[in-house]
Amino acid sequence: MGQQPIVAELKGITKRFPGIVANDTISLQLRKGEIHALLGENGAGKSTLMNILFGLYQPDEGHIEINGQPVVIDGAGKAIELRIGMVHQHFKLVKPFTVAENIILGNEPTKGIKVDIKSANDRVRQLSDQYGLKVDPRVRIEDITVGMQQRVEILKTLYRGADILIFDEPTAVLTVQEIEELIEILRALAREGKSIILITHKLKEIMAIADTCTVIRRGKVVGSVAVKDSSERQLAEMMVGRSVNFQVSKEKSKPGKAILEVSGLTVQGEHGKAVVDDVSFQIRAGEIYGIAGVDGNGQTQLVEAITGMRKASGGSVRVHGQELLGSSVRQVTEAGVSHIPEDRHKHGLVLDFTVSENMVLNNYYRAPYTRSGILNYKAMDDNATKLAAEFDVRMSSIHTEARSLSGGNQQKAIIARELKRDPELIIAVQPTRGLDVGAIEFVHKQLIEARNAGKAVLLVSFELEELYGLSDRLAVIYEGRIMGQMDADEKNEEQIGLMMAGNALGGAPSDPALRQGES
Incomplete structure (x- = not known):
């Protein structure tokens, strides 16, 4: 060469x-x-x-x-x-x-x-x-x-x-x-x-x-x-500029009571076909529940239904026992749910707003950011300065438009905003997409710390190594159905591969026509 x-x-x-x-x-x-x-x-x-x-x-x-x-x-x-x-x-x-x-x-x-x-x-x-x-x-x-x-x-x-x-x-x-x-x-x-x-x-x-x-x-x-x-x-x-830990270090989880309970959740897609098909699972305080699967198997619609972004056709979504199905995005947020979305441009940021404004998108209407109906820009700026320093969001100024940040720094800004709200449930979809190894290490640490502090975390990722490293329990979704779940430390890659291809845990195929009368 x-x-x-x-x-x-x-x-x-x-x-x-x-x-x-x-x-x-x-x-x-x-x-x-x-x-x-x-x-x-x-x-x-x-x-x-x-x-x-x-x-x-x-x-x-x-x-x-x-x-x-x-x-x-x-x-x-x-x-x-x-x-x-x-x-x-x-x-x-x-x-x-x-x-x-x-x-x-x-x-x-x-x-x-x-x-x-x-x-x-x-x-x-x-x-x-x-x-x-x-x-x-x-x-x-x-x-x-x-x-x-x-x-x-x-x-x-x-x-x-x-x-x-x-x-x-x-x-x-x-x-x-x-x-x-x-x-x-x-x-x-x-x-x-x-x-x-x-x-x-x-x-x-x-x-x-x-x-x-x-x-x-x-x-x-x-x-x-x-x-x-x-x-x-x-x-x-x-x-x-320093040594990087490629392994996620975490102690065994000590899960508490159920925070999120999803039961029989169904979402209709185009042509009346269910894109989320009778999905049930629960996540307890102090655990990370990972969902694996090839992209396009209902992950997006599942998360959107839980977070109030998409209408479900049936089932139940409860946080701390409170039914949230049919609630608005703001009502879901108010119930203690944080959401790191899959598409940071479409659902995570307003690209023409400043970093400071983006850091309060989900609570700008509350004190100290609003007083007597008027936005308090100093409080917003103080918040953005603090979060940017803590989460290493790099930019020329907190008054820079979000669109001018690199993709990774846009992602870190969203993560900073969502984790610092002190939520009960964190829904993280592809949280490290587009991040470098140092930033990935940092985000993983933040999610583990949230779990250790008693938060419930739903992690949706296409990176199996990330799911193995972070999750306490792991489920696989295929064509909108949960094929099965296991403790992540079992790490049965062959079984997970089979489930990702449509075989339910235990070997049964997912297609009802092939399940020979199985109920």
């Missing part, structure tokens, strides 16, 4: 925003055919640096060389001209359009005065086959999975002739199988001579695919290492 020529070099790049130095004299080299991981904590400056390479920001100091020539990249158009492409974390696709229509948008081939959609379809299909992307150019974006939409974004960069591809947190929204497929795609791109920069904080993925890893901490380069000569632990320590 060392013999390959340098295709891109960033030299002494500095970028300042009000109150913060996002990039501090950063230098980085990318070689032909290399997969180069850019690793750092949430808010370390990774995305800012790559937005500079793609022309979305201009550096205050330093310069960029492409194939040994100094260049000024003053916009995305210039980056594309220099054969640089970027696959953003949040895709930029027009949903009613087809795959091919999205790919050629702004760069349409014509036949006379008409767009030549046939030649576009043929070119997209040829690129898809060449790189093993398996994308049908004629399907609409709204009809394909998130993983397939990401492949469309990759095809868009290839269609425009990119030789340097930047991927910003590409696995954040993918299933386990889609992640494995993406890794194969990246390897195929590198074999074809494409050079790839991978922004991530997932150490396993770096070890699996990257050739080189550059670590950034608080805007500065800590070092670059050959991945084959490194380890997950070494990279983690470089990233956070």
Whole structure:
């Protein structure tokens, strides 16, 4: 790899925003055919640096060389001209359009005065086959999975002739199988001579695919290492500046009385099919109850029904014996329920509000934040300053809009707000999605401390290691039904895998037609 020529070099790049130095004299080299991981904590400056390479920001100091020539990249158009492409974390696709229509948008081939959609379809299909992307150019974006939409974004960069591809947190929204497929795609791109920069904080993925890893901490380069000569632990320590405990340390739970009692809960989906099907379980004070399952098996609807965000068609949800089914979100909150939602943008934050305002979204109408119907901004600011310090939420100011925070810092802001309300029940859905190892360690510790303080915790996660590490009891959901539950320390991975595939605990399949008259 060392013999390959340098295709891109960033030299002494500095970028300042009000109150913060996002990039501090950063230098980085990318070689032909290399997969180069850019690793750092949430808010370390990774995305800012790559937005500079793609022309979305201009550096205050330093310069960029492409194939040994100094260049000024003053916009995305210039980056594309220099054969640089970027696959953003949040895709930029027009949903009613087809795959091919999205790919050629702004760069349409014509036949006379008409767009030549046939030649576009043929070119997209040829690129898809060449790189093993398996994308049908004629399907609409709204009809394909998130993983397939990401492949469309990759095809868009290839269609425009990119030789340097930047991927910003590409696995954040993918299933386990889609992640494995993406890794194969990246390897195929590198074999074809494409050079790839991978922004991530997932150490396993770096070890699996990257050739080189550059670590950034608080805007500065800590070092670059050959991945084959490194380890997950070494990279983690470089990233956070201290040793990281990968194991969750917790004592055996001492559960008390039932806090949450869910009985016969049923939620109808489209076409009258139950997406939550007669679900019953209870969570006691001082325990973490984990729910495992492949994404899309009713987890979202189950949580939304419990938290008042979705209407249930039957059953009961009680907190401390109080029936909450049919209650509003505020009534559920008032009953002592905190919710760390699956989608932080849609349900966790108001992105155009400041961090200070977001920190009181669920109790702004109470003292000390409201006096005689008037908001007390000083009390709100004091609260935000305290929570940001305690939960290490990094930003230029508490008056910064939430949308300008990195994804991980947005998540930490939500967790700070929800855990500091002193709830009886904490519902945490994918609480560490998009967080670096240091932040994950911190969130895990907070959930364990809440459990030790007698709180009940419902943890929904697609990360089995997280569920094993945190849960006291573990259930598996499949097509809206609970397949069975076990004590987490039993850790029977084979049994859990069978349940996730639809076999109830004890081996009975989930489909009533297959259960031969079982009641």
